[in-house]
Amino acid sequence: MLIRSPAELGAILRDRRRKLKLDQSTFAKRIGVSRQWVIEVEHGHARAELGLILRALDALDIRLDASIEPAPARGATRPAVDINAIVAKARKKKA
Amino acid sequence: MLIRSPAELGAILRDRRRKLKLDQSTFAKRIGVSRQWVIEVEHGHARAELGLILRALDALDIRLDASIEPAPARGATRPAVDINAIVAKARKKKA
DNA sequence: TTTGTATGTCGGCGTTCGATGACATTCGTG
DNA sequence: CACGAATGTCATCGAACGCCGACATACAAA
Numbered sequence: 001m002l003i004r005s006p007a008e009l010g011a012i013l014r015d016r017r018r019k020l021k022l023d024q025s026t027f028a029k030r031i032g033v034s035r036q037w038v039i040e041v042e043h044g045h046a047r048a049e050l051g052l053i054l055r056a057l058d059a060l061d062i063r064l065d066a067s068i069e070p071a072p073a074r075g076a077t078r079p080a081v082d083i084n085a086i087v088a089k090a091r092k093k094k095a
Numbered sequence: 096m097l098i099r100s101p102a103e104l105g106a107i108l109r110d111r112r113r114k115l116k117l118d119q120s121t122f123a124k125r126i127g128v129s130r131q132w133v134i135e136v137e138h139g140h141a142r143a144e145l146g147l148i149l150r151a152l153d154a155l156d157i158r159l160d161a162s163i164e165p166a167p168a169r170g171a172t173r174p175a176v177d178i179n180a181i182v183a184k185a186r187k188k189k190a
Numbered sequence: 191t192t193t194g195t196a197t198g199t200c201g202g203c204g205t206t207c208g209a210t211g212a213c214a215t216t217c218g219t220g
Numbered sequence: 221c222a223c224g225a226a227t228g229t230c231a232t233c234g235a236a237c238g239c240c241g242a243c244a245t246a247c248a249a250a
Binding site for chain 2: 001002003004005006009012016045046047048049050051053054057058061062063064065066067068069
């Protein structure tokens with residue numbers, strides 16, 4: 001399963017949790033977070049803590065693997081339009 | 096590359112950034128974060144935001160893959176001693 | 191030595207996390 | 221229907237995030 005966004009990660013966590021017949025409460029206790037946290041992460045919370053995410057994955061026996069992208073597609077010719085970065089910056093300025 | 100902890104993730108990010116000949120400043124600008132953030136994450140900051148981490152990985156053409164652990168090793172017979180969770184809870188109580 | 195580059199550190203600040211606890215909604219079952 | 225279980229929502233609050241700006245250190249080159 002490729003992970004590209006917090007939402008995808010959340011979906012993976014939810015599917016796996018359900019496959020293991022765990023409800024949110026017991027899952028939360030098992031990894032040392034609140035049930036609220038589980039809900040938000042499963043819904044794709046982008047600002048969740050990295051450490052807690054890794055604990056959650058571990059608790060569900062999910063392995064994370066990092067590898068170099070086969071097709072960069074981000075060639076030196078492309079000006080690189082980073083929508084995420086732009087949106088994040090824009091939100092900051094407004095607030 | 097297997098990712099088990101924020102520190103391992105940080106090392107991977109740093110190695111890849113250096114391979115691409117990027118310094119922390121330009122890398123930070125490229126993903127829309129501060130240079131401080133890059134420093135902390137590369138040092139294994141556990142509470143970094145998930146969304147920013149994913150952006151950083153993407154900027155370095157690193158793909159994240161999730162797969163079920165071949166050997167659970169976390170059988171139903173094990174009482175499950177979650178050191179991470181215990182430590183996290185202990186820190187909360189003290190503070 | 192002086193200059194420049196890359197990295198790490200410090201204090202302060204506004205924003206938002208994650209925890210808690212209560213309540214709401216939707217199920218399926220007795 | 222009533223009850224419990226699972227999930228989602230809300231308000232509150234201390235703690236920590238990530239940012240900024242300045243400074244510190246290290247190393248290389250002129």
